[in-house]
Amino acid sequence: GAGVSQSPRYKVAKRGQDVALRCDPISGHVSLFWYQQALGQGPEFLTYFQNEAQLDKSGLPSDRFFAERPEGSVSTLKIQRTQQEDSAVYLCASSYTRDFHEEKLFFGSGTQLSVL
Amino acid sequence: QKEVEQNSGPLSVPEGAIASLNCTYSDRGSQSFFWYRQYSGKSPELIMSIYSNGDKEDGRFTAQLNKASQYVSLLIRDSQPSDSATYLCAVKDSNYQLIWGAGTKLIIKP
Numbered sequence: 092g093a094g095v096s097q098s099p100r101y102k103v104a105k106r107g108q109d110v111a112l113r114c115d116p117i118s119g120h121v122s123l124f125w126y127q128q129a130l131g132q133g134p135e136f137l138t139y140f141q142n143e144a145q146l147d148k149s150g151l152p153s154d155r156f157f158a159e160r161p162e163g164s165v166s167t168l169k170i171q172r173t174q175q176e177d178s179a180v181y182l183c184a185s186s187y188t189r190d191f192h193e194e195k196l197f198f199g200s201g202t203q204l205s206v207l
Numbered sequence: 208q209k210e211v212e213q214n215s216g217p218l219s220v221p222e223g224a225i226a227s228l229n230c231t232y233s234d235r236g237s238q239s240f241f242w243y244r245q246y247s248g249k250s251p252e253l254i255m256s257i258y259s260n261g262d263k264e265d266g267r268f269t270a271q272l273n274k275a276s277q278y279v280s281l282l283i284r285d286s287q288p289s290d291s292a293t294y295l296c297a298v299k300d301s302n303y304q305l306i307w308g309a310g311t312k313l314i315i316k317p
Contacts, residue, residue, distance in 0.1 A: 124305075130310050131213075131215075131309065131310075132310075133294075133295050133297075133308050133309045134251065134307050134308030135307070136304060136305065147304075161310055182250055182251075194239075194240070194299070194305075195253055195256060196251075196253065196305075197253075198250035198251050198252070199250060200249070200250050201250050
């Protein structure tokens, strides 16, 4: 596709349920980022992949959060035993450059997660 | 804690006027600065990037950077109702991590 694709667009989960969020980046993009955006806030960094390697996971809020990108393209963010504070929009972004200085991100539409 | 600060607004500007959006950052080693536009319920979209002190113009948009004052701004000339959105300032810090402001909500009144 032409852009970054995320699914599902909306997800409602009961507290304690596991969820999996998918990101399909722009073809050929090396870098992939996951962000969490709470209402009225800017995106907060979760984790970063360069191809299949997860180079930075310092933003993952707890060990309930796990991300993978096994073949260097599609990525999945998994949240185990969801809590109400996990409710947010989860944004995926990709970039074609390894030049960290001038990196420009292309965002997907996000997955809005609501934990009841 | 490295920070990027923006006035949350809303900033209300009449159609056709200049909208001025401001952002300050705490990490003096930051090298790259970005402005993203985010419509309600949509994802952020890059509109300007700037790396050197001074002004950078792209159509109706001008980004201004002053590293000594740790200040970056976005000017929108001839504001249109379609410019109404939240504008996010993002700064790549000395560790190459992108730090985001909370955004300024801009409202262009016809």
